[in-house]
Structure formats: C-alpha cells, structure tokens
Amino acid sequence: MPKKRYQKLYSKPQSTAPSLLSSSSSAANNNNNNNNNNNTVNERLAELRRNHARNTVIDSNNNHGNGHVQLGASVPPVIREILQIPETPPPRPRAGPRPPPGPAPPRSWLSSPSFSSSFSLSTKSPEFNGEGGSLIRRHLQRLEQRLGVSGALGDSRSLPARGSLVDWTLRKFVQGDWEWQRDEYCGHVLYQLPTHLRVALVAYLGVYGGTQGVCLKDLKAIFLPPSKLPVSYDEDGVEEEAGYEYHYEPPAVANQDVWSLDLSGSLGRGLKIRELEDFLFPRQKGLGEEQGGVEESWEDQHESEEDETQVMKLPKALLPNLTHLSLAIDPEYAYHVSWRQLLSFAKHLPNLTHLSLAFWPEPSLTPNAKFASVVSPDGRRLQYGGTGPYSHTLDNDWSEAIMVLTRLSKSLYGLEYLDLTGCGMWTSALWSKAEHDAVDWVGDWGKIETLLLYPGYELDEAAGVADTAKYIETVENARRLERHVRGKRAGKGRFITVETDHEFAG
Numbered sequence: 001m002p003k004k005r006y007q008k009l010y011s012k013p014q015s016t017a018p019s020l021l022s023s024s025s026s027a028a029n030n031n032n033n034n035n036n037n038n039n040t041v042n043e044r045l046a047e048l049r050r051n052h053a054r055n056t057v058i059d060s061n062n063n064h065g066n067g068h069v070q071l072g073a074s075v076p077p078v079i080r081e082i083l084q085i086p087e088t089p090p091p092r093p094r095a096g097p098r099p100p101p102g103p104a105p106p107r108s109w110l111s112s113p114s115f116s117s118s119f120s121l122s123t124k125s126p127e128f129n130g131e132g133g134s135l136i137r138r139h140l141q142r143l144e145q146r147l148g149v150s151g152a153l154g155d156s157r158s159l160p161a162r163g164s165l166v167d168w169t170l171r172k173f174v175q176g177d178w179e180w181q182r183d184e185y186c187g188h189v190l191y192q193l194p195t196h197l198r199v200a201l202v203a204y205l206g207v208y209g210g211t212q213g214v215c216l217k218d219l220k221a222i223f224l225p226p227s228k229l230p231v232s233y234d235e236d237g238v239e240e241e242a243g244y245e246y247h248y249e250p251p252a253v254a255n256q257d258v259w260s261l262d263l264s265g266s267l268g269r270g271l272k273i274r275e276l277e278d279f280l281f282p283r284q285k286g287l288g289e290e291q292g293g294v295e296e297s298w299e300d301q302h303e304s305e306e307d308e309t310q311v312m313k314l315p316k317a318l319l320p321n322l323t324h325l326s327l328a329i330d331p332e333y334a335y336h337v338s339w340r341q342l343l344s345f346a347k348h349l350p351n352l353t354h355l356s357l358a359f360w361p362e363p364s365l366t367p368n369a370k371f372a373s374v375v376s377p378d379g380r381r382l383q384y385g386g387t388g389p390y391s392h393t394l395d396n397d398w399s400e401a402i403m404v405l406t407r408l409s410k411s412l413y414g415l416e417y418l419d420l421t422g423c424g425m426w427t428s429a430l431w432s433k434a435e436h437d438a439v440d441w442v443g444d445w446g447k448i449e450t451l452l453l454y455p456g457y458e459l460d461e462a463a464g465v466a467d468t469a470k471y472i473e474t475v476e477n478a479r480r481l482e483r484h485v486r487g488k489r490a491g492k493g494r495f496i497t498v499e500t501d502h503e504f505a506g
Contacts, residue, residue, distance in 0.1 A: 049083055136265040136330045137207050139358060139421055139456060151203055151262050152356040152419055153324040159200050159262070170200055174209045182218065188226045191248060195257045198222050203262035203326075213266035216275050223255055223318060251318055260324035264356065268333030273341035280318045281348045323351060328358035331422060331456070339404050340365050346411035355412065356419035359456060362426035363404035399434035401426055406437060409444035416447050422456030424474030431484040441485045446493035451485075453478035453500050475500050 039047075075085060140152055144162060151159045160166040173181070182190070190198070201222060206213045225248035248254075267273065329337055337360065346352075361367065420427070430439055439445065455474040459467065478500035485496045 046084070049085070135332075135422075135456065136328055136359065138458075139328070139454070140207065140264060142454070142458075143452075152264050152326040152328045152358060152421075153260060153262060153354045153417070159203055166197075166200070170197075170204045171208050174201070174204045178205070178209060182221050187221055190221050191223070191225050191254065193222075195255075199258060199260050199262070203264065206262065206264050206266040212270035214263055215266075215270035216279060219271075219276075219279055223258070224251060225249075225254075252320070255319050256321060258319045259321050260354075261319065261322060262324075262326040264326045264328040264358075265330050267327055267329050268336030269330070273327075273338060273345050277341070277345040277348065280322075281316065282318070317348070321351075322349070324354040325349070325352055326356040326419075327360075328356045328419065328421075329360060331359045334359060334361045335367065337361070339363050339367075343404070343407055343411070346408055349412060351414055352412055353414055354417040355415055356421075357423070358419050358452075359422035360420075363401040363408075363429065365400065365404065397434070398426075398429040398432040399437070401429035402432060402434045402437050402439065405429060405439050406444075409440060413444050414447060415445060417450045418445075418448055419452040421452050421454040424453070424455055424470070424477060427453060427474070427477045427481060430481050441488045441496075442493050446489065449494050449496055451481070451496060451498045453481065453498055455501065471501075 075083075079085075080087075143152060160170070181187075190201075193201070202214055202218070205218055263271065263276075267276075327342075339360075432438070441448075453474065455471045457467075457471075459471055463471075478498045482496065482498035485498075489496070
C-alpha cells in the first residue's frame with residue numbers, strides 16, 4: 001500500500017528577514033561602510049525608514065502612468081511626519097490633450113451652419129438676435145445683451161442662461177402642445193417641479209407660448225396642487241387604480257421660495273390684472289358668511305362651519321415672499337390693460353422691490369373717454385375724461401397722469417428697480433407738477449436706484465425723421481429725469497441711475 005502523506009496544517013515562522021528588510025539592511029550596511037555595529041537600535045531603525053521612503057519614491061516615479069498604485073503616496077500627513085517620510089512629488093503632466101472619445105464628426109456636419117460643438121442653441125437664429133418676433137421679446141433680449149441680465153427684472157437668477165440646455169428644453173416645451181401637456185400629460189407634476197423651474201416656465205410661456213401667453217389655467221397648474229389625479233387604463237380600456245399615492249405640499253409651503261414672477265407679454269392677451277389679483281390674493285370668507293343663506297338645522301350649520309374652516313386655511317397671499325414682478329406688455333395689446341386695476345392690485349404689494357411696466361400706455365383712469373365730451377346745462381361742451389386729445393400737446397396738462405402715478409407710488413413705496421421702457425410718450429409726467437401734486441421721488445419713491453427708460457426699439461438705416469426725433473427725445477427725457485430726481489433728493493435719498501441708450505445720450 002502506498003504511504004499516506006499528511007499535509008502540515010501549521011508551519012514555522014520564516015527564520016530569515018523579509019527581502020525588503022534584507023535589501024534595506026544591506027544597503028544601509030554598504031552606505032555606512034561596515035560601521036553599523038557601533039550604531040544603536042534607534043539609529044538603525046531611522047536609517048531603515050529613510051531607505052524605505054527613498055525606495056518608495058523611486059518606485060513611484062518609475063511606475064508613474066502605468067496604472068500602479070503606490071501605498072507610500074497616500075500616507076496621511078500625521079503619519080508621514082512621525083515616520084519622517086518625505087513629501088511625494090507631484091504627478092508629471094501628460095504629454096498632450098486627450099482626443100475626444102468616439103469617431104470624428106462627418107465633414108457635412110462641420111460645414112453646416114446650424115452645427116454647434118457645444119450642443120447649445122445657435123446664436124445665428126433669428127429668434128436669438130431678435131430678427132422678427134414681438135417687440136417685447138426683442139426688448140428682453142436687448143436687456144440681456146446690454147445689462148447682462150435675463151428677463152425684465154434686472155436679476156440673472158430668474159431665468160436660465162441663454163443657450164443652455166434648460167433654456168432650450170423649456171422653449172421647446174412651451175412651443176409644443178402646451179395645453180395637452182398641462183391638462184393631460186404633465187398636469188399632476190408641474191406643481192412638484194423645483195421653484196426655479198416653475199418661475200422660468202411662467203416667463204417662457206409669456207414670451208414664447210404663442211398668442212395667448214400665460215393664462216389663469218397655467219398659473220393654477222404651476223402654483224396650485226392639481227384637483228384631479230392622473231387616470232390610467234388597462235388593456236381593455238377599464239380605469240385602474242394607481243399603485244402609489246400622491247402627496248402634495250400646501251401652497252403656503254411649496255410657494256414660500258417664489259420671489260420672482262415674470263409675466264412679460266401676458267397681460268392684455270390671456271391674462272387680466274383683476275384675475276391675477278384674485279388668484280394671488282384670494283378673498284377670505286368670514287365664518288358667518290354662507291353661500292346658501294340661513295341654514296335649516298344646526299347640523300348643516302356645523303358642516304358649513306367646517307367648510308369655512310377649510311377655506312380659512314388658505315394663505316392670504318399665494319406668493320407671500322414676492323419681491324420681483326414683471327407686468328411688461330406687448331405694445332400691440334397696450335389698450336387692453338387698465339391702470340385702475342393696477343392701482344387696486346398694487347395695494348397688496350408693499351414689499352415689492354422690482355417692477356417692470358414696459359410699454360404701458362399713459363396713466364389714465366378713463367382711457368376710452370379721451371375723445372368723448374359732454375354738454376353742460378348751459379350748452380357748453382366739456383371734456384368727459386381727465387385727459388383730452390390736446391391735454392399733453394397744447395395745454396401741457398399732466399394732472400391725471402400725475403394723480404395716477406402718485407397713488408401708485410404710495411402703494412409701492414418699497415421699489416428699488418423700475419422699468420419704464422417704451423413709455424417715452426408720458427415720461428414728462430414723472431417730473432411735471434399739477435398745482436400741488438407731483439411724483440414724490442424723495443419719500444414714496446425715494447428708494448428707487450435704477451430706472452430704465454429705453455425707447456423700446458432700435459434705429460436702423462430705414463428709420464424716418466419722425467422715428468429718429470422721437471428716439472432722441474426719449475433719450476433726452478431720460479437724462480432730464482435723472483437730473484430732476486438727483487436735484488430733488490440732494491443727498492436726502494439714494495443715488496439714482498436712469499438707464500437709456502448711451503449712444504444718443506448727451
């Protein structure tokens with residue numbers, strides 16, 4: 001029978017020192033010229049540490065770029081100081097720039113004018129440069145080029161950067177079938193989007209959302225939780241229950257970070273100021289108010305009181321921290337806005353700091369009665385409204401405009417930024433005086449530091465004499481207003497800067 005061979009489970013420890021220690025000790029012996037016998041144990045250990053660190057640095061330099069990881073290069077600073085290990089040298093620079101991954105693009109792509117290596121929106125498109133489109137869109141793009149901001153509120157945080165992926169996505173999103181997206185496909189998730197995306201979505205709907213702009217349904221879908229949940233159907237077309245639940249935060253919590261609302265190009269088209277006021281500041285019902293009159297029993301009264309309690313839970317202001325508001329309109333819809341409604345709306349906005357009223361018509365409470373007149377009992381024909389057809393040109397009468405602006409300044413006494421681009425027709429009311437009434441630039445509007453008075457359009461070679469004269473007059477009025485406000489304040493208020501076209505500024 002063959003002999004059984006038993007394998008040893010345990011082995012004796014190695015009698016000789018490791019190769020690293022032996023090589024280090026031999027090198028140390030050679031360097032010391034056989035004088036190590038006289039050294040102490042601590043001196044020998046220090047010599048071994050120095051030789052080990054030197055060998056580690058040499059190995060790391062030799063193996064640099066080969067994918068090897070050296071333990072000596074990742075020693076913590078504290079241990080490195082205790083062991084007296086020298087600092088690791090920085091890595092060597094690479095030979096040259098690494099080529100982009102993948103094959104090179106075809107020559108047909110590179111020769112195409114629409115190709116962009118950064119996959120961003122081409123700046124040669126007419127929509128970007130303002131060649132065509134509405135006047136309000138070109139105004140916002142000029143503001144971005146001159147002042148370096150996005151939107152009409154003078155703050156680059158309100159909208160994404162021009163040409164970025166978010167800018168391109170939002171533009172295509174609102175230019176597509178937006179009503180189907182809002183009502184059917186994405187209606188239940190719009191309220192849950194991040195705050196900056198919801199704010200940008202409102203601005204893009206007003207400028208790029210077609211002929212209607214932002215309407216009340218859009219604002220409800222973005223700033224209010226949906227009233228109905230999405231419905232799914234099985235293969236047979238039968239409605240089935242969703243396997244998960246939706247939890248929406250109350251509007252007071254979800255909208256507390258909304259500080260900017262850009263409605264440029266929406267008023268007068270798909271949205272009215274009265275609708276906006278009722279939406280942002282819902283009217284609170286008292287506990288004693290009942291829609292159906294006197295209740296027949298105490299149970300009905302108890303149920304109605306519970307309903308009223310639910311109504312009282314609604315926030316007094318849907319956007320309580322709103323400080324930036326753009327009500328810029330398209331000049332084509334200038335006569336569809338109401339200064340009377342604006343005065344009522346402004347009473348709820350004492351904390352507003354940035355406001356845009358670009359392209360608004362002259363301040364008037366009865367704009368449709370400008371050419372109307374009435375006959376007095378003694379047979380004289382009198383002007384019906386506060387402003388007649390010749391009030392500004394012949395009589396230099398700005399009394400009604402001054403009265404409206406004075407009421408507006410008393411409500412919006414916290415303004416610091418005011419955009420009046422395209423309002424050159426009535427800028428004289430900003431410094432004129434009617435009896436004892438005038439715009440108070442020291443008290444009510446003493447905090448305004450930036451005021452925009454651009455003409456609202458650009459001159460070209462085909463511009464006529466009348467357009468050029470009107471353009472230059474608007475620029476001169478901006479400089480006159482700046483001197484007027486600085487003279488009124490005379491160190492009593494903040495320093496004001498009136499922005500206008502610097503090429504024609506005197």
